[in-house]
Structures are given as structure tokens and as C-alpha cells.
Amino acid sequence: MSDEAQDNKQAPNITRRRFLTALVTVSGVAVAGTIAVPMVKSLDPTAAAAALATTTIDLSPIEPGMQMVALWQEKPVIVVNRTPEMLASLDEAGSSSFQVGSLRSSLPRIR
Numbered sequence: 099m100s101d102e103a104q105d106n107k108q109a110p111n112i113t114r115r116r117f118l119t120a121l122v123t124v125s126g127v128a129v130a131g132t133i134a135v136p137m138v139k140s141l142d143p144t145a146a147a148a149a150l151a152t153t154t155i156d157l158s159p160i161e162p163g164m165q166m167v168a169l170w171q172e173k174p175v176i177v178v179n180r181t182p183e184m185l186a187s188l189d190e191a192g193s194s195s196f197q198v199g200s201l202r203s204s205l206p207r208i209r
Contacts, residue, residue, distance in 0.1 A: 148171070149171070151171065153168070153169075153170045155168045155177060157177065157179070160177065161179065162179050162180070162181045163179065163181045163184070164178075165177065165178040165179070
């Protein structure tokens with residue numbers, strides 16, 4: 099064998115080595131991204147945690163007798179500034195013989 103043929107066998111193929119290094123690196127990044135994305139998404143607050151969220155409403159522009167609708171978790175909340183007359187009518191209605199048991203659902207019970 100000639101010295102030139104021996105040098106070719108022993109000399110590393112630099113271009114192939116760089117290609118394989120780049121291929122393994124890109125594959126590793128893709129796998130890491132595939133694992134990291136669901137892990138980061140799992141750090142978002144759950145629906146139960148979002149349900150505990152609060153909101154602040156400025157009640158100063160509501161005059162007695164007025165009502166305002168505010169959104170809380172994309173649902174309407176009605177705020178009423180009742181007058182003393184409205185409160186008195188509530189007291190009268192509350193003193194009647196109202197029983198919570200009379201509010202039963204007309205739907206059949208599921209066991």
C-alpha cells in the first residue's frame with residue numbers, strides 16, 4: 099500500500115463529522131423543545147385557580163337606586179345600590195314564612 103492510501107484511511111472526514119454533529123445537535127434541540135413545551139404549559143394556572151381570581155369595581159359613580167353590570171370571569175355581575183326604601187321592603191319580605199325547602203327542583207333526582 100502506498101503512503102497516500104494509508105493517510106486517507108486514517109484521516110478523519112471533517113465534513114462528515116461536522117454534518118453528523120449538526121444533525122445530532124438539531125435532533126437534540128427538537129427533542130428538548132418537544133419535552134419543554136408541555137412542561138411550560140403545565141405551569142399555567144388551572145381553571146380552579148382562575149376561579150379564585152378577584153376583580154375590583156369602583157362603586158362611587160353608582161347613586162342610590164341605580165344598578166351596574168360588571169364582568170367577572172367573563173360573566174355579568176349585577177351590583178345594586180339600594181335605597182333605604184328598597185332595604186325596608188326586603189326586611190318585610192324576609193319576615194314572611196319563606197322556607198328554603200320549597201325551592202326544590204322539578205328535575206328527578208339522579209342516584
